[in-house]
Amino acid sequence: MTASTTEFGRPQADQKTVPRSRIGVPRLPVSIWLSGLVVLFFAIAAIDPSLLSTHSAFETDLLNTLSPPSVGHLLGTDDIGRDLYSRIVWGTRQSLLIGLGAMAVALFGALVLGFTAALGPKWIAGPLHRLLEILLPFPILLLALLFVALLGPSATSLLISVGIGTTAGYARLIRAQALKVRKSGYVEAALALGHSERTIFRQHIAPNAFRPLVALVTLGIGQSVVWASGLSFLGLGVAPPSPEWGALLEAGKASITVAWWLEIFPGIAIVLVALSFTQIGRYVQDRSEGNLQ
Amino acid sequence: MNKSFKEIAQASLALTVTALSVAFATPGAFAADAGDAGQRINGGTITYVHEQEPPCLWGGWVQQAYLSRQVFDYLVSYDNGKIRPWLATDWSESPDRKTITFHLRKDVVFTDGDKFNADAVLANYPVWVKGIGWHSFTYMTGFTKLDAYTVALHLSEPNPEIYNVLANGHYGFQSPDSIAHNTPEQKCLAPVGTGPWKVQKWTRGEGITFLRNDKYDWAPPNAHHNGPAYAAQLDWKFVPDATTRWGALLSGEADVAYQPPSVQWKNAQRQFQTLSFVATGRPQALSFNVARGPFTDQRVRQAFVYAIDRKRIVAAVFKGTAPYEGNGSLSRSTPLYLNVDDDYPYDVAKANTLLDAAGWTGRDAQGYRTKDGKILDARLPFNQAIIDPEGAVALQVIQDQVKAVGIKLDVIPLTQTQGFAGADSQPADKEISFGYWVWPSPNILDIVYNDKLNGFPNGNNLSFFSNAKIEAQIMDAQREPDPKLRFQKFAVLQKWFDDQAIAVGVYDFTYNVAISKKLKGLWQDKGNGLLNFYDAYFVKG
Numbered sequence: 001m002t003a004s005t006t007e008f009g010r011p012q013a014d015q016k017t018v019p020r021s022r023i024g025v026p027r028l029p030v031s032i033w034l035s036g037l038v039v040l041f042f043a044i045a046a047i048d049p050s051l052l053s054t055h056s057a058f059e060t061d062l063l064n065t066l067s068p069p070s071v072g073h074l075l076g077t078d079d080i081g082r083d084l085y086s087r088i089v090w091g092t093r094q095s096l097l098i099g100l101g102a103m104a105v106a107l108f109g110a111l112v113l114g115f116t117a118a119l120g121p122k123w124i125a126g127p128l129h130r131l132l133e134i135l136l137p138f139p140i141l142l143l144a145l146l147f148v149a150l151l152g153p154s155a156t157s158l159l160i161s162v163g164i165g166t167t168a169g170y171a172r173l174i175r176a177q178a179l180k181v182r183k184s185g186y187v188e189a190a191l192a193l194g195h196s197e198r199t200i201f202r203q204h205i206a207p208n209a210f211r212p213l214v215a216l217v218t219l220g221i222g223q224s225v226v227w228a229s230g231l232s233f234l235g236l237g238v239a240p241p242s243p244e245w246g247a248l249l250e251a252g253k254a255s256i257t258v259a260w261w262l263e264i265f266p267g268i269a270i271v272l273v274a275l276s277f278t279q280i281g282r283y284v285q286d287r288s289e290g291n292l293q
Numbered sequence: 294m295n296k297s298f299k300e301i302a303q304a305s306l307a308l309t310v311t312a313l314s315v316a317f318a319t320p321g322a323f324a325a326d327a328g329d330a331g332q333r334i335n336g337g338t339i340t341y342v343h344e345q346e347p348p349c350l351w352g353g354w355v356q357q358a359y360l361s362r363q364v365f366d367y368l369v370s371y372d373n374g375k376i377r378p379w380l381a382t383d384w385s386e387s388p389d390r391k392t393i394t395f396h397l398r399k400d401v402v403f404t405d406g407d408k409f410n411a412d413a414v415l416a417n418y419p420v421w422v423k424g425i426g427w428h429s430f431t432y433m434t435g436f437t438k439l440d441a442y443t444v445a446l447h448l449s450e451p452n453p454e455i456y457n458v459l460a461n462g463h464y465g466f467q468s469p470d471s472i473a474h475n476t477p478e479q480k481c482l483a484p485v486g487t488g489p490w491k492v493q494k495w496t497r498g499e500g501i502t503f504l505r506n507d508k509y510d511w512a513p514p515n516a517h518h519n520g521p522a523y524a525a526q527l528d529w530k531f532v533p534d535a536t537t538r539w540g541a542l543l544s545g546e547a548d549v550a551y552q553p554p555s556v557q558w559k560n561a562q563r564q565f566q567t568l569s570f571v572a573t574g575r576p577q578a579l580s581f582n583v584a585r586g587p588f589t590d591q592r593v594r595q596a597f598v599y600a601i602d603r604k605r606i607v608a609a610v611f612k613g614t615a616p617y618e619g620n621g622s623l624s625r626s627t628p629l630y631l632n633v634d635d636d637y638p639y640d641v642a643k644a645n646t647l648l649d650a651a652g653w654t655g656r657d658a659q660g661y662r663t664k665d666g667k668i669l670d671a672r673l674p675f676n677q678a679i680i681d682p683e684g685a686v687a688l689q690v691i692q693d694q695v696k697a698v699g700i701k702l703d704v705i706p707l708t709q710t711q712g713f714a715g716a717d718s719q720p721a722d723k724e725i726s727f728g729y730w731v732w733p734s735p736n737i738l739d740i741v742y743n744d745k746l747n748g749f750p751n752g753n754n755l756s757f758f759s760n761a762k763i764e765a766q767i768m769d770a771q772r773e774p775d776p777k778l779r780f781q782k783f784a785v786l787q788k789w790f791d792d793q794a795i796a797v798g799v800y801d802f803t804y805n806v807a808i809s810k811k812l813k814g815l816w817q818d819k820g821n822g823l824l825n826f827y828d829a830y831f832v833k834g
Contacts, residue, residue, distance in 0.1 A: 254539075
């Protein structure tokens with residue numbers, strides 16, 4: 001399957017559909033199926049955790065502290081007897097919301113900055129481009145410290161700092177795509193046909209510049225979850241007793257030699273989400289670039 | 294043959310005597326601790342990893358006393374209930390017990406060369422008044438010079454525990470020259486004392502390097518040796534995370550680690566040497582806001598306490614590193630302490646009955662109690678420099694347990710900066726406070742329940758309690774000359790505060806350290822638990 005082009009070189013959405021089996025199930029790689037299942041599980045956990053959890057995320061049981069995984073507590077209990085499986089399930093919403101929220105912040109900023117840097121007047125586009133180059137290597141950790149100092153440690157601080165920290169990369173990509181599309185034959189043809197700049201931007205430049213971002217955004221959600229968890233682990237994010245995954249890792253680290261499950265299972269949850277979104281993102285990317293045969 | 298045997302015997306005896314003489318003439322030649330094994334190494338660098346980094350080396354916070362104790366010396370030393378001489382050789386009290394005359398040592402020199410004498414004592418007093426916010430609760434009003442090496446300390450009230458206070462790490466002496474000429478930053482980061490160590494460098498966020506005071510020769514009698522410290526250098530590192538401190542000790546990067554994670558305490562006792570000290574003063578206690586809000590009602594306060602299983606919480610969270618403490622006013626190591634551990638046993642039914650009786654009979658959708666449309670909601674902000682992560686975990690259990698009786702508890706963590714800047718400290722900001730107050734005297738009651746400090750609202754009074762009659766009773770107990778009657782009066786007061794549930798204890802603030810087996814002689818002062826690195830030394834092997 002290859003990407004096709006129409007007259008004037010305008011890329012066209014691949015007309016070929018995903019192959020299906022005899023019973024109508026899409027023929028996707030196993031890794032994509034598995035990733036989809038993981039995302040589905042955590043999506044349900046985020047939407048309605050009570051469907052999947054076995055206990056309350058906050059209910060303590062002092063007679064059952066640091067219990068290893070068992071039938072009663074699938075992933076064991078923490079230092080005050082809270083069920084770890086249920087805490088991971090209940091923590092999904094916050095972890096994913098931070099990931100998605102950070103991506104939303106990054107995307108909004110990237111669209112405004114990227115298109116302005118590409119299509120805006122020179123006096124603003126030039127300095128903006130330089131600003132993006134300066135922001136690109138700026139460490140997210142420093143931004144997080146700044147926002148935690150201003151807003152206090154919270155999900156909002158995490159969301160803003162991770163979102164702003166990743167904006168520059170996406171903005172540069174949008175700028176490059178917008179510049180490429182602007183010089184393409186179909187845009188020149190549209191100009192020759194007398195279409196207004198606004199129409200050309202809305203119908204040609206924006207959709208075509210944005211398309212490669214769909215895959216990157218999917219990849220970025222996983223990365224944002226990892227970033228947010230990392231910052232919570234460092235104490236810059238959500239505070240206990242929140243079951244946010246990074247906070248779970250932070251709370252369990254003192255007990256790692258006597259209760260391995262407190263670090264391993266939240267770690268696995270983070271890795272699974274990051275890997276799943278990465279797999280799906282790559283698949284979408286390969287399909288959009290026509291690399292899949 | 295007999296002659297030669299005699300010659301050999303004489304030579305052996307002479308050698309033995311010489312060896313013993315050399316050994317005893319060498320400073321610090323005595324064993325530092327009974328039962329200490331191994332051959333001592335003079336010199337070396339002790340690395341200690343501690344949790345909190347205070348703003349200055351000296352001040353009114355106990356975390357500052359831990360540091361000051363290394364650099365300063367004190368008039369007297371507190372030795373397991375006995376007061377021993379230190380910079381003062383002896384003292385006497387006036388008949389009204391409000392004047393104490395101290396005779397000072399004449400051979401003490403500050404590390405900048407200044408001499409310690411009566412003028413030095415007088416020069417330090419204004420520094421104490423200015424630098425220690427709670428100074429007035431010592432009832433000291435000033436010193437007068439009687440001669441070059443004699444001073445009289447004046448008190449506004451008799452204070453039998455004034456010696457404990459003078460020994461507790463806050464009332465050390467700085468050189469008059471440094472007080473007069475050093476910059477505020479120098480006085481904050483590297484004050485000049487007479488102690489066994491002097492500050493070489495304080496790197497913010499990392500630690501302090503102390504160098505041995507080679508001229509030191511005035512250790513208190515309860516020290517294990519006299520003369521300079523055994524080790525040449527003390528590296529005091531600030532490592533806020535308990536797991537990292539524990540890791541540093543395990544890897545050998547540190548020789549002593551403060552507050553290892555509770556879950557590792559049994560390992561620490563197996564693999565290392567350990568020291569523990571229950572701090573005097575007030576334990577980690579819940580103080581209810583009795584000035585406004587739902588806890589003005591005694592029944593609601595008592596219901597809150599009945600709803601929490603304090604003994605089990607402490608056992609589960611601290612795993613033996615800190616004892617349960619029922620008394621919210623005095624910790625078990627404080628003089629004249631009253632044990633009320635069995636009051637307010639865990640009793641959810643009783644808590645519910647009390648809340649019903651107080652009129653909190655409605656319930657919202659989440660099960661929280663309501664009254665006149667208001668939720669029974671309590672805010673509990675806490676300073677993370679005062680309450681460590683394990684204390685915060687204990688608060689999470691309390692939050693869960695009071696939810697079972699319909700009380701909504703909001704636990705709000707504050708950073709060290711926020712906490713010390715006074716965030717959430719007013720009566721309108723909170724319904725419950727949680728924290729300790731290290732103090733070696735039963736007049737801690739005056740500190741934590743007096744509504745005024747120097748004419749202003751007393752920031753140490755976390756329950757915003759104000760009762761002139763009770764305050765008069767506290768001062769009456771403080772002034773009581775008969776020790777038995779004094780104990781009874783303080784016991785009545787402790788029981789009253791407990792019955793009223795104005796403040797209830799949860800656990801005692803305990804200073805635990807784990808020590809590498811290659812380091813011997815380290816000990817804790819019995820007033821504040823201050824570590825004395827002066828006597829610590831490395832052994833071979």
